[in-house]
Amino acid sequence: MSQQEALSNAWQNWFRFSRNPTAVIGAIIVITSVSLALLAPNITTFPEHVGAVVDFRNRHQPPSAVHWFGTDNVGRDIFTRVIFGLRVSLLLAVVVLGIAIPVGVILGLLAGYFGGWVEIVIMRITDIALAIPPLVMALAVAAVLTPSLTNSMLAIALLWWTWHTRLIYSLTRQLRSQEFVEASETLGASKAHILFREILPNCVSAIAVKTSLDAGFVILIGAALSFLGLGIQPPTPDLGTMVASGASFLPDYWWESVLPGCAILFVALGFNLLGDGLRDMFDVEDVR
Amino acid sequence: MTAPVLELRDVVKTYALKGAFGRSAGEVRAVDGVSFAIQKGDVYGLAGESGSGKSTIARMIMGLTPPTSGDILIDGQSILGRQATLAHRQQVQMVFQNPGASLNPRRTVGQSIRVALDAHHYAGDRKARLAELLEMVQMPRHFADRYPHELSGGQKQRVAIARALAVEPRLLVLDEPTSALDVSVQARVIELLEGLIEQLGLTYLFISHDLSLMRNFAQDVGVLYLGKIVETDPVASVFADPRHDYTRLLLASVPVISAEEEALRPKIPLINGEIPTAEDLLALRTQAQTKEAQT
Numbered sequence: 001m002s003q004q005e006a007l008s009n010a011w012q013n014w015f016r017f018s019r020n021p022t023a024v025i026g027a028i029i030v031i032t033s034v035s036l037a038l039l040a041p042n043i044t045t046f047p048e049h050v051g052a053v054v055d056f057r058n059r060h061q062p063p064s065a066v067h068w069f070g071t072d073n074v075g076r077d078i079f080t081r082v083i084f085g086l087r088v089s090l091l092l093a094v095v096v097l098g099i100a101i102p103v104g105v106i107l108g109l110l111a112g113y114f115g116g117w118v119e120i121v122i123m124r125i126t127d128i129a130l131a132i133p134p135l136v137m138a139l140a141v142a143a144v145l146t147p148s149l150t151n152s153m154l155a156i157a158l159l160w161w162t163w164h165t166r167l168i169y170s171l172t173r174q175l176r177s178q179e180f181v182e183a184s185e186t187l188g189a190s191k192a193h194i195l196f197r198e199i200l201p202n203c204v205s206a207i208a209v210k211t212s213l214d215a216g217f218v219i220l221i222g223a224a225l226s227f228l229g230l231g232i233q234p235p236t237p238d239l240g241t242m243v244a245s246g247a248s249f250l251p252d253y254w255w256e257s258v259l260p261g262c263a264i265l266f267v268a269l270g271f272n273l274l275g276d277g278l279r280d281m282f283d284v285e286d287v288r
Numbered sequence: 289m290t291a292p293v294l295e296l297r298d299v300v301k302t303y304a305l306k307g308a309f310g311r312s313a314g315e316v317r318a319v320d321g322v323s324f325a326i327q328k329g330d331v332y333g334l335a336g337e338s339g340s341g342k343s344t345i346a347r348m349i350m351g352l353t354p355p356t357s358g359d360i361l362i363d364g365q366s367i368l369g370r371q372a373t374l375a376h377r378q379q380v381q382m383v384f385q386n387p388g389a390s391l392n393p394r395r396t397v398g399q400s401i402r403v404a405l406d407a408h409h410y411a412g413d414r415k416a417r418l419a420e421l422l423e424m425v426q427m428p429r430h431f432a433d434r435y436p437h438e439l440s441g442g443q444k445q446r447v448a449i450a451r452a453l454a455v456e457p458r459l460l461v462l463d464e465p466t467s468a469l470d471v472s473v474q475a476r477v478i479e480l481l482e483g484l485i486e487q488l489g490l491t492y493l494f495i496s497h498d499l500s501l502m503r504n505f506a507q508d509v510g511v512l513y514l515g516k517i518v519e520t521d522p523v524a525s526v527f528a529d530p531r532h533d534y535t536r537l538l539l540a541s542v543p544v545i546s547a548e549e550e551a552l553r554p555k556i557p558l559i560n561g562e563i564p565t566a567e568d569l570l571a572l573r574t575q576a577q578t579k580e581a582q583t
Contacts, residue, residue: 179386179389180391182352183448184403186351186377186381187404187451188374188378188408188455189403189404190407193403201392201394
């Protein structure tokens with residue numbers, strides 16, 4: 001009975017979501033990108049072109065039935081490299097958000113619930129970290145350490161938690177004074193129970209929206225870093241790197257930079273549309 | 289004579305008012321020297337409108353906020369300084385005003401009630417206890433799997449009562465437990481609460497702005513007005529012969545159905561043809577105090 005009703009509630013949510021065209025487009029794009037990335041070795045025509053392969057007879061080929069996105073300056077299939085490049089972009093988003101969200105959420109819960117000096121310490125550090133643009137931070141880290149995928153992830157994650165701290169902090173402040181939180185206090189529930197079982201479940205929809213919107217931004221920053229030569233190093237295929245190396249052959253061999261650029265646009269747009277759709281579905285307003 | 293289940297001795301709670309740049313701009317005396325005692329098995333009604341300090345008293349008894357001065361005793365033992373202990377929680381529980389807000393929307397009825405059992409390391413079969421508690425508040429057992437939004441207001445309040453009873457408290461603080469409910473549902477919740485007094489040997493502190501609810505339910509009534517108890521009497525005499533202007537005002541605002549009841553309704557002094565507001569009464573009280581001080 002109750003499971004049926006819970007199911008019908010989920011069904012209602014799905015109905016609202018499915019009636020929202022941008023949300024559905026976003027979801028389709030995200031699912032497509034993730035499946036393409038996961039299945040990359042099976043669906044691409046030239047999986048060996050991921051590495052340092054050279055085929056000068058086929059360099060600068062325009063898009064054709066064999067090479068859908070054309071070939072680059074050393075004759076590698078661009079479609080293959082774009083699909084493998086998606087893997088890197090999505091891995092970056094997963095790792096950065098996988099670090100930033102738990103850290104940000106826990107700090108936000110602590111600051112919002114306990115207040116006092118805990119709040120002062122956490123929120124002032126958050127404010128300072130918020131003042132540093134992630135791209136600048138990533139440039140600095142890449143300059144000090146060697147430019148690599150791991151270091152880009154580290155640099156972005158080092159700042160990204162702050163957005164989640166701010167969001168969860170303000171939600172926790174609102175929820176803390178709710179009667180159900182006071183009720184569990186008077187029942188003698190532990191602080192851990194109140195934070196993670198009473199407050200956190202009420203933040204989940206906001207976290208989901210924020211995560212989806214964030215994924216798009218993280219992918220963009222990752223691509224920007226690689227474009228500047230400070231992210232993933234060749235020959236690993238990366239969308240930003242491909243745009244940068246193709247740029248020197250513009251406008252004659254336009255496909256070498258424009259098509260990888262479109263792939264960046266495609267995946268970042270997908271996550272943003274999905275995030276907007278989730279926001280409408282859950283009806284949360286405070287998230288960017 | 290045994291010690292009363294709950295006793296408040298001259299309890300004061302003040303809040304500092306902050307002016308610009310964090311300077312102190314005086315203080316509000318939310319609760320101003322309140323004393324009363326409740327014997328085992330009694331229902332003590334605390335009446336007063338919003339802002340009179342009712343909820344602050346409830347929060348102090350629950351240990352959610354400490355009093356500025358005075359003492360709160362449960363079974364003759366002061367709870368101050370040991371407010372956070374499980375022992376205190378086990379003696380006193382609270383039913384909140386708005387059952388829609390006091391139950392977590394993301395947790396099922398069963399999960400909400402089990403919080404209490406888990407927190408107090410309930411030794412027996414927790415599932416059986418959950419069923420027993422739901423039965424106590426006359427709810428079918430399968431409601432344990434439902435979410436609050438699937439329940440009516442009255443059902444939610446029953447769940448809140450079951451949750452408060454989970455740890456077998458001696459005293460229940462009922463903070464306007466029926467004000468968010470329909471009149472017909474109100475009566476059934478009050479009936480349920482009345483039945484539980486004998487069944488479980490409970491004692492109630494019943495907080496409400498509605499004196500009519502107390503007429504058949506409470507033994508004694510304290511009328512709280514601007515943080516002070518202005519009248520404390522057995523319920524019958526409060527209704528028959530209210531001694532304070534403010535009590536008369538509260539009684540006059542109780543809706544009546546029949547002409548006989550209308551005749552019993554106390555006459556209140558009208559100010560310019562209007563029922564005096566709280567501000568008017570405050571002005572009257574200040575006048576009276578100044579007079580007192582002068583003589």
